Amino acid sequence: MTDRAVLQVRLEQGIDALGVALPADAVPRLLDYLALLERWNATYNLTAVRDPAEMVTRHLLDALTILPYLQGETLADLGTGPGLPGIPLAIAAPGRQILLVDSNGKKVRFLREAIRALKLEGVRAVQSRVEEVQGQFDCITARAFASLADMLGWGGHLLAPHGIWLAMKGKAPDDELPGVPAAFEVRRMHALKVPGLESAERHLVVLGRRATSQ
Structure with missing residues (x-):
């Protein structure tokens, strides 16, 4: 078992490297998660x-x-698995309503326990x-649970007219861009650096x- 203090140093150094501001209680809550x-x-x-x-x-x-790219008052994390990125985002930027979606029953059971244990207000998990x-x-x-075409084909109806879809990928998905449904457009692509x-x-x-699709 890795000592919690060691994990805390690693997390705090990473947060500093990212240059993001988190609530005072975020680090211990992230470690509890x-x-x-x-x-x-x-x-x-x-x-x-x-x-x-x-x-x-x-x-x-x-x-x-x-975190710097989030917007709005409501967020859905699709194919969240054990709550990624949804639960860290709920801890780091509280105040919005968050829906965690996964089709796997054991993962959703974990999500509901995490929401309860961590007292995550405004966060719900649904098996669907x-x-x-x-x-x-x-x-x-x-977070990389499907191609852009499939993501938007399955979940595009969930995006509010002026909302944004944040698709987390590994390598730049240039080969997927032609498959983006006509009702949607790529606004930007950012290379991310994970400490x-x-x-x-x-x-x-x-x-x-x-x-035109609004």
């Missing part, structure tokens, strides 16, 4: 990442890289296929509805 994930992961295999120090980098800091979810959201996050993962490619694709 990590401890809960590690505990459940031993039984339920929620993530392939086993080492807590690696979880800090690959889960927490990876999620926090998109993305295409069956209802509502519209100012911001949608999705501790300098050799790994990370990109954020920001999409929105075309003006």
